Amino acid sequence: MSKEHTPYVEEVRLIVEQIYKRSTHPFVEYYVDVPSMAENRLELLYLFLLEQGMTKERAVTFCTATGLVQLGLDMHEHVKNEYEQSETAERSRQLTVLAGDYYSARYYHLLAEASEIKAIQTLSGAIQRVNEAKMKLYTAGRDGKLPTDEEYWELRNMIDTGLYVAIVEEYADSEDSRRFWMELMKETAKVESVIGEWEQIKWQEQVPFGFARFLLQKPGATLAQVLSSVEHTAMELIGMCEQMVRTLHPVETRSMLSAITARYSHRINRLKRVIEEM
Structure with missing residues (x-):
C-alpha cells in the first residue's frame, strides 16, 4: 500500500482500538469469544463521512458508535439455541447475550455525550431492521422455506450492512452519493461474506452457515x-465493486477505495493459488 494511504488506514485502526477498548472486559473475555470487527466496512463509513465534509473527530465518533452496535449484534448472532449441559456452557450463553446488550448500549452513551441525537435515532431504527432480517432468515431456514437468491442477499445485506447503510441514507449530501455508497457497502459486504465462505469450504472442508449452506439446501445440490457457485459469485462481485470504484470522483477517494477492493482480489488470487497447488 502506498504511503498516501497510510495515515487514513492508521486512523481506522485507531477507531477499531477505541471500539475494543470501550467494549472489552477480562471476565467476559474469559467465557465469551468476541467477534472480529468488520474493518473494511468501518473504513468505507469513515471515508464516506469525511467525503460529506464531517470533521475527523465527528467521523470517529460515528464510526466508533456504529462499530460498537455492530459488535453487539454480531455477539447476539453467536448465541446458540443449544449448548452442552454444563455450568460453564450456560454461563457462556448468558454472558454472550449480556455482552451483546452491553456493547450495543455503549453506542447510546457515546452519541449522547456528543449530543448526536439524530445519529442515535438513525442507529436505533437500523437495529430494529437488522433484528427483523435476522428473524426472517432464521425462520425461513428453520421452516425449510428457502428464499430466492435475491431474497437471501437482501436479508443478509440488511444484517451485515444495515447500520452503515442507515448512516449513509441519513447523512449523504446528494442522491448520487447516497446511491453509490449504499450500493458499495452492500456489494463489498457480499464479497467479504462469499470469500470467507469459499475459504472455509476449501481450507476447513466444511460448509459454513451462510450463502453456501443456503445453496446446499436446494434440491439436488452437490458440494x-x-x-x-460460490467461486463464480465471488469473482462476479469483486468485478462489480471494481467497476463501481472506477467511476467514482474525486480521484483521491477512488484511489483509497481501490486499495480496499484490491484486498479482496488479493484474497481471491491467494485462495486460487492454494487450490491449484493442492
Missing part, C-alpha cells in the same frame, strides 16, 4: 456445485 461441487456449491463450491463452483
